[in-house]
Amino acid sequence: MTKPFPDELPLQTVERHGFGNYRHATQALYRPERLQDILALPQQMASAPLLACGLGNSYGDAALNSGGVLASTERVNRMLSFDPERSVLRAEAGVTVLDVMRAFAPRGLTLPATPGLSKITLGGCAAFDIHSKNHWQVGGFGESVLSMQMLLADGSRVECSRQHNVDLFHATLGGMGMTGIILELEVALHPLPGQTAANRSLPFEGVAALLERIAEVQAQPGTTHLVAWLDLLNQRQASGYVIASTLEDTPQDAAIWGDRKAPPLGLIAPFFNRWSNKAFNLAFSMKHRSQPSSKTDLRSFLFPWDALPNWNLLYGRKGFVEYQCCLPFEGAQESLARILDYVLAHKQKFPAYFAAIKRVRDGAGMLSFPINGFSALFDFPVSEGLWAFLDQLDEIVIAAGGRVYLAKDGRVSAQAYHRMYPRIDEWQRVRSTYDPRNLFASDMARRLNLVNKDG
């Protein structure tokens, strides 16, 4: 029998969990410190499944590889070149969003799509085609990617873009790392209209009013980011605030991009429960009612979680599920109402501590999460019976023509997943041409049956 992985690699056995802390895995970690040290990996790997990962911040099991090898690209993080004429940055996959913002925000440039936490690698952003609150205007991360250099299962290095190896390009955006290892990316930066966000809060009660508010703020010139915050703990019907933001040209000190220490949130976890969250929601509502406009610096605005990067600790040992789904624009009023009614009807047993709705458009990759419509997310602490409750929620989402977001997921069934993503067959065909021996896999891929075993 051949050894699953080679002796010469400096591997460490590590136990890791997803950000939601409810999926765990033990695997061998390989963390090369330069790009050269990753190139031979596909040939060196005989049989064990291989998975490239960034900083491991996906919520479920996307960055876990039980019994296999996890190749972390977190130190393969050199910025390679910048073309000031086209504002195009070429960088290795481990460069983080924070790195890019730190270097380019002071020069008036930004990544158009940004995750809520800034310490996320560009490779990870591409692998999930991440989106932000301005998706309805600028699209997701994939739209700003001009090309990617991939390390394929046969050990070859291939450039893919909208002109070359087009199928590989579209299969890799949102492809959860299953097509190969992203080595380098070329991303187009956008001009930054300003360094300060001016926010307006508009109250709503009920889904019809929510959609009206969203349409209103979309029509207002200057609005770039919008999100609806919902209180699903204190009210009988879905109500909250639509927060619309504009970037203003008030300069900020470059020091806002400095390193921050995470507060010891684990200490207050015992006090984080239904009652404290109810109180928090009331206070949050009151603040937005009494103060409908506010200003925030760019970092706090784009990366609200940077102040609390370890907020997952609040949910304690059992963890939490951030259930995020996307619903088509047609019939959204009905489908959103059905989902919110379902969540509200079970709020005694499965309270959603946090809930938000965003407007999104179609994503760039074959398996990109966003479709033209609305994305809704709910944070549920893990408790007895939650899995069955969420399986029911999946059915409502599927019936409405929607899907769940894999970056946040560690629990959807393979059967449900394949009904959510109609392009999965096409993606699997492309994937198997680039990885015929099924080298790349993850706990998520095995759970969702992403990798065709007979391929």
Place this chain on the structure above:
Amino acid sequence: MAKRILLLGATSTIMRQVALNLVGKDDLVCLAARNTEELALIAADLRLRTGAALVTTHKFDTSDFATHQELVETAQRELGGLDIVVAGTGALGDQMKARQSLATIKDIIDSNYVGIATTLSIAANIMEQQGSGCLCVLSSVAGDRGRQSNYLYGSAKSGMNGFMQGLRNRLAPAGVRVITIKLGFIDTKMVAGKSGTFLMASPEAAGAHIAKRVRQGADVVYFPFFWRYIMLIIRNIPEFIFKRMKL
């Protein structure tokens, strides 16, 4: 004021973090290392991240002594002077292999001591003459006492530490700062996954601390700080006991 900085062994994981934390906009930097391909990537990255006014690169091989004078003089010329030199070359090497191989012994001693001593001697003369500057070496707590598991590496670091002590003594009147950084376990490929390691610090934290110490005075720095106390104990174990220990 723009600083003129020479970094030796600039491609190492820790040195890269030192550079990112030390170099500011408008600074002039010369990066030197053996792997010129990797050096070009590190230089491009440093330019983009820091906006440094000038970043040049040169090949630096610790065992190629004949080139050291030229390297330092070239850096001085290109940068228009020399304010800071940080040396971070060196490798743990293979202690077991060194028992049989003279070439391995020479490699370990050259990269951790001799090649740095030659280069810094040249830089020291320049700084003594200009009456200012800062010389800094990334050494190791392994230099505080020889142990069977890595005494070649440790003895080279010991030599380095002694060299720096003397240099500090010589250059103090000239106003030149000489800093010895004694590193404990840092989470890089030198130690990652090896048995017997504990309380590892990240290279990011190490880089930030070293840059801070280079900016404002210190003679001998232990990082992480508690290694000062660990080594205080280890240095004071009587030899007749120490020689029987498995360390």
